[in-house]
Amino acid sequence: MDLYDLLKKLQTIEPNRDYTETSRRVVLSTPRVAKLSPFRILFRALESSAAVLVASMLVLIFFGGFSVLRILTPGAPSKTFDPLTLRAEAEAIDIQIQLANLNYVEPTEGETNPLATLLAMPTTTTSVAPPETITTENIRPEVAEQAKDLGLIRDNAPDEATPPEHLVGVDEALDLLFE
Amino acid sequence: MLDGEHRIIKSAVRGEASAFGLLYDHYQPKIYRFVLIKVGQREDAEDLTHQVFINAWQNVYNYRSLGFPFSSWLYQIARNLVIDHYRTRKADLPIHAIDPDSFATVASAHFSVEHAMDMERVTRAIQRLKAEYQDVILMRFVEELSLKETARALEKSEGAVKLLQHRAVKELKTLLA
Numbered sequence A: 001m002d003l004y005d006l007l008k009k010l011q012t013i014e015p016n017r018d019y020t021e022t023s024r025r026v027v028l029s030t031p032r033v034a035k036l037s038p039f040r041i042l043f044r045a046l047e048s049s050a051a052v053l054v055a056s057m058l059v060l061i062f063f064g065g066f067s068v069l070r071i072l073t074p075g076a077p078s079k080t081f082d083p084l085t086l087r088a089e090a091e092a093i094d095i096q097i098q099l100a101n102l103n104y105v106e107p108t109e110g111e112t113n114p115l116a117t118l119l120a121m122p123t124t125t126t127s128v129a130p131p132e133t134i135t136t137e138n139i140r141p142e143v144a145e146q147a148k149d150l151g152l153i154r155d156n157a158p159d160e161a162t163p164p165e166h167l168v169g170v171d172e173a174l175d176l177l178f179e
Numbered sequence B: 001m002l003d004g005e006h007r008i009i010k011s012a013v014r015g016e017a018s019a020f021g022l023l024y025d026h027y028q029p030k031i032y033r034f035v036l037i038k039v040g041q042r043e044d045a046e047d048l049t050h051q052v053f054i055n056a057w058q059n060v061y062n063y064r065s066l067g068f069p070f071s072s073w074l075y076q077i078a079r080n081l082v083i084d085h086y087r088t089r090k091a092d093l094p095i096h097a098i099d100p101d102s103f104a105t106v107a108s109a110h111f112s113v114e115h116a117m118d119m120e121r122v123t124r125a126i127q128r129l130k131a132e133y134q135d136v137i138l139m140r141f142v143e144e145l146s147l148k149e150t151a152r153a154l155e156k157s158e159g160a161v162k163l164l165q166h167r168a169v170k171e172l173k174t175l176l177a
Helices: A003-012 A017-029 A038-063 A068-072 A083-101 A114-120 A141-149 A170-178 B005-013 B017-039 B042-058 B070-089 B101-110 B113-127 B131-142 B147-154 B158-176
Strands: none
Touching: A003 B017, A003 B113, A003 B131, A003 B158, A017 B017, A017 B042, B005 B017, B017 B042, B017 B070, B017 B113, B017 B131, B042 B070, B070 B131, B070 B147, B113 B131, B113 B158, B131 B147, B131 B158, B147 B158
């Protein structure tokens, strides 16, 4: 018999019908592998990075000493408040306000700044040592004149030594200036 | 080639199981024959054929129609699975191990004893050929694929297939003589 006729006889080989039905059912019920498109790859990358970010934040919150109670109880004093620190901060604010309120007034010609005059005067101290007696003799005449004009030195007999009760203290002088 | 195969394949690529079912019905007997003659054991042939269609169904979206029938792609999968089958077995199937029942059912139902004996004789002869020769003989003369389709399935040029075919036929004739 011709070789090609022999080979064609093999076309009669067929699979078992039961096997075919079972195999067909199993094959068609097998889930397909999802195709990896660029969009799907990008989506998966974003999904992974978001998960890592959230996990990192949770770790930081957990190990960073964060307490939910601080948020839930806003009226409760925090343990981090230090009275000394608060006082220092309050004083610093006070000083800043006082410095902001200071105005420098440029004296006009022929006019002497009384504050500058006062500063030029020998200051009385509040120390334990007895205050130096200020008389019209131991200050310069022009300063004494200015002080008299401002009423800082009460008018007494020029030759008479000024008793201590006639002297004006710094606080009193400041009060007078403000008036 | 199946009627309206391109349309059916497009539907299968989109994931329509019914479309792939049509492809299965058309190509499963051919793939089964191809695998059975190569491995000789009915159970192995059934397992491998089943695996061919599982792989095809799971990767059908990778299939690109380039003017060749779907069968070329299926034969490629089948060839690779048969090669893997022999690699894992690490031994060639001895001739005496061919399962005669594989052919007996069909032969006894429709053909004479002489026909069944012819089938068994030619099958044993084919199994003594090199794998490449087996592939060419089965595709060109049993499944009657064109030269182009065979070349595509074997991933060789048409000239190489012609040469393989010539040598395979010559050797088969010698074995059957």
